Each structure stands twice: as C-alpha cells, then as structure tokens.
Amino acid sequence: MKIAGFDIGGANTDLAVVEFNDHGDIIDIKTDFKYFPMWLEKDKLGNALIDLIGDDINDLDAVGICMTAELVDAYKTKKEGVLDISRKSNESFNVPVGFIGLNGVLKYKDVIKNPEDVAAANWIATSKIASKMEPNSIMIDTGSTTTDIIPIKNGSECTKGRSDLERLKTGELVYSGTLRTNVATIVRKVPLGDEFIRVSSELFAITADIHMVLGNIKKEEYTCSTPDGAGKSKEECMRRIARVICGDMDMLTPDNICEIAAFIYQKQIERIAEALIEVSKREKIEKVVTTGLGMDIIGAKAAEMAEINFEGMDKIITKEECVVAPAIGTALMMEQFMRKDEI
Template sequence: MKIAGFDIGGANTDLAIIDFDTDGDMGNIHVDYCYLPMWEKKDELSHSLLKLLGDELNDIDAVGVCMTAELVDAYQTKREGVLDILKKVKNTFSVPLGFVGLEGILKPSQVFKDPLKVAAANWIATSQIAAIMDSDCIMVDVGSTTTDIIPIKNGSECAKGRSDLERLGTGELVYTGTLRSNVATITDKVPLDEGWFRVSSELFAISADVHNVLGNINPKDYICDTPDRAGKTSEDSMRRIARILCGDLDILSKSDIISICAYLHHKQTSNIAEAIQEVGDIEFMERVVATGLGMDVLASPAAQMARMNVVTMDEFLTPEECVVAPAVGTALMMEEFLQDQDFTSS
C-alpha cells in the first residue's frame, strides 16, 4: 500500500509518500516540499499537491492531510480556512482521505461537522514518530515558522494545550522558526561596539537571513520570500540585517553584522530553551527528541541550553525526512487508521 501524507502549512506544503508492506511496515519513503504562501495563493493548492505527487499520483492508495494553513489571513476564521482546504483536497483526490485531528485521523465528513478538530494539528502527527523513539520525552520540532514543544508520556502525546491559543500559553508553541521569523520579534536590542542598540520594528530581515549569514542553512533551504524581494546571497542577507539598525553595508562592517547575527541566533535559541524548560518543569521530564528544519540549528542547542538530554530524529529518519516529519507522521497515522477501520472516503 502506498500512502501520501501532506502537511499543508501557511507557507510550505510538504509531502511524504510511504510504501507499506502487508504487515504495515515502512518501506521506501519519498519526500518533497514546495513554497506555497497560502495567504496569496490558496487557489493554487490543488495544483501544488498534484505537482508534488508527480508520476506517483496513479499509484497512491490513500491520502492523509494535516494542516496549519487555516490561520493565514486569506481566511477570516480558522473554520473557514479548514473547510476551504477540505474542499480543495476532496476535489483533488478520489482515493480515501483522512485528516489529522486532535483525536487521530478523521474522515472528511467528520471534519465538516467539527472543523476546529483538525486546525493546527500537525504536531499530533510528528509526535507519533517521536514516541516511537522515546516513549517518555519532549518533542521539539523547529520548522520554518514555529516551534512545537510537545510532552510525550507512555508513548502518547500529553500536551496541556490543544489549540494554538492554549499552547501559546503553556509553552508548547513558540512562534519562532528557522526561516520566516521577523528579526524584530526575536529581540528588541542587539549588542554593537560595546553598547546596546534598539532594533527597528519593521519587516527588514527574517531569521533565514540570520542563519544564511552564519552558514546555518544551505542556500536551497531559503525557500521563502525575502522581505525586500531581493536576492538570497549572504551579502543580500547582510544588507537586510543592517537595516534593522537603520544602517547599510557602508555604515556597518561585515564583522559587525556577523556578530549581530550570532547574538540573534543565541537569543532565538534562548527563547526556545525557556519554553522547553517550562514544559520540562511541568511534566518532570528531561529528555528531548529534536526534529524539523531547525533540528541542528535551533532545537538541539535549545534543548542543551535547557539542560536536557537530546537526541535527533535523524536517528530514525533521514535528515530530509525530518524536515517534513509531520507529513511522514500523517502517512503513518493514515496507514494505521486504514488497517483498523472499514474506511471510506466519506
């Protein structure tokens, strides 16, 4: 059986195709992703899903979906967003469909009745993989935009918060990521010339620029739009970082900017570490499974800063698969659901 798992995010849509044998064991895994800013291009979702599948389309036996794109400002409410994504996915595929919800996989008809049950539930899918690696741990998934910090006990997630709003209050969601975070949200001051300088609260630079300057990401990882719609070289990123201090490359040296980026990296790591420590203190846990695009750049250093024992999910998946871990987890959940139930696509 070949199952496609999609993670439809606000900025990126990820794919994992897994071949399962008759015993439900995983065989080959194919992963891919594309940049699809849903706030601008939500009507291109169907085309993007089909393009990601490519020649595999006719071999797919079922499709599982998790989502966070319902939050984009193209929708007035999350309910509207979920229902629009549901409609687009249903119109795209004729195979059995399932959606990751807070209580497991839901059929489309169940999603229609209670859309919020699948809103921003992609962390449920990722936690399934972390639980395989360690039945008692904190999963830390740093993506392009956000960080999920999910406690797992006895092999099951036990997050205190269920919605994004609740998780922002429990430390289980930190709105910072490897690529798309406005630098002005990471800190309000940076060190320079033995002093401290307040940053401008404009969208001049993003976290991708910080990590691009420091060499923490590969150029191919910088898949989102740049704030100024300019290039993605290290010098382009330096120019954008200089703007947060109302400067440019004539005013600030490259060494100044590298030093500022090193501080921003430290500050972003510290913000995540604070939340990890908060969750760890509540749950009396000290082990972390790190994953996501920022697995090595942010998640692991933050766990170490929080004095946690940390392993990375690339001990179970490949590094490329870790980047799209929610899509992989979605395919796993969909296969298990199909095995357990007499499933129809209704």
C-alpha cells in the first residue's frame, strides 16, 4: 500500500509518500516540500498538491491530510479555512482522502460536520512517531514558524490544550520557529558593544537570517521568502539584521551583527525552554524527543537549557524525514485507517 501524507501549513506544504507491506510495516519513504504561501496562493492548492506528488500519483492507494493553514489571514475564520482546504484536497484525488483530527482520521463528510476537529491538528500526527521511540516523553517539533511541545504518556499524547488558543496558554505551543519568526517579537533590546539598543518593530529580519549568520542552517534550508525580497546569502542576512536597530553595514561591523544574532538566538532558546519546563513539571516527564527543521539548533538546545534528557527522532527516521515528520505521521495514521476498512 502506498499512501501520500500532506502537512499543509500556512507557508510550507510538506509531503511524505510512504509505502507499506502487507503487515503495515514501512518499506520506503519519499519526502518533499514546497514553499507555498497560502495567504497568497490558496486558490492554487490543488495543483500544488498534485505537482508535489509527481509520478507517484498513479500508484497511490490513499491520501492523508493534516493542516495548519486554516489560520492564514486569507480566511476570515478557521472554519472557513478548514472547509476550503479540505474541499480542494478532497477534489484533487481519485483515491480515498482522510483528514487528521484531534481524535483520529476523519472522512471529508465528517470534516464538513466538525471542521474545528481538523484545525491545526498536525501535532497529533507527529506525536504518533515520537511515541514509537519514547512512549513517555515530551515531543518538541520545531518547524519554520512554530514549536510544538507535546507530552506523551504510555504511547498516547496527553495535552491539556486542544486548539491553538488553548495550547498557547498551556505552554504546548510556542509561536517561534526556525525561519519565519520576526526577530522583533523575540527581543526588545540587543547588545551593541557595551550598550543595549532598542529594536524597531518593523519586519526587517526573521529567524532564518539569524540562523544563516550563525551557521545554524544552510542556504538551501532558507526556504521561505526574505523580508526585503533580496537574497539569502550571509551578507544579505547581515544587512537585514542591521536594520532591526535602524542601522546598516556602513554603521555596523560583521562582529556587531554576529553578537546581535547570538543574543537573539539565545533568547529564542530561552523562550522554548521556559515552555518546556512548564510542561515537564506539570506532567512529571523528563525525557524529550526532538524533531523538525530546528530539532538540533532549537529543540535540543532548549532541552539542554531546561536540563532535560533528549534524543533526536532521527534515530528512527532520517534527519531529512524529521523535517516533514507530520506528513509521515499523517501517512501512518491513514494507513491504519485504511487497514480497518473505515474509508
């Protein structure tokens, strides 16, 4: 059985095509992703999904969908977003399509009845993979935009929050990611020599710029658009960071920029660690599994700061696959759903 799992985010759409044997064991995984800003291109979603699959489309037995893109401001409400995304996804394929909800996989007809169950439920899919590695753990999944902090007990997620709003309150969701976070939301001041300078609140630089300057990511991993529409070289990233304090490279040195970047990076880690400690103390769990694009540079560092033991999920799936873990988890859940003849 070959199943495509999609994670449709606001900025990126991830794909995992997973092939299973007759016993439900994985025998092959292919992954891909596409920068696809839903706030601009939502009407092209169907074509984007088909293009991502490519030649595998003729061999698919089913498609699974998880999403967070319903939150983009192209939709007036999350319900509107879920219904639009699910309809376009369902209409794009001639095989069974299922949608990841808070309590499992839903058919399209059930999504129409309960769209709120599908909104921002991609973490449900990722937790399925983490639980296979550590049945009692906290999963930290850091993507381009957000970080999920999901407690798992006896192989099942046990979050206190269910919606994004609730999870922001409980510490299980932190709106800070590897690429797209506006650095002005992380700090109010940054160091410049012996002084601290207040930052401007403009969208001048993002965390991708920080991590490029520090060597935490490669240029090909800077997959989102830049704030100024310019390139993604280290020098161009430095120019954007200089603007955060209303400066430029005539006023600042590369060492100044590196100092600012390192400070912002540290504050980002502190924010994730703070939420991790909150969840860990509440649930009495001291084992962390990290995944996502930021699994090493953010998730693992936050666990170290919180003095909690951690392991990367790349012990059971490859590092490349960790980047699209929700898509893989979606395919796994869809395979189990199909095996039960539920769709």
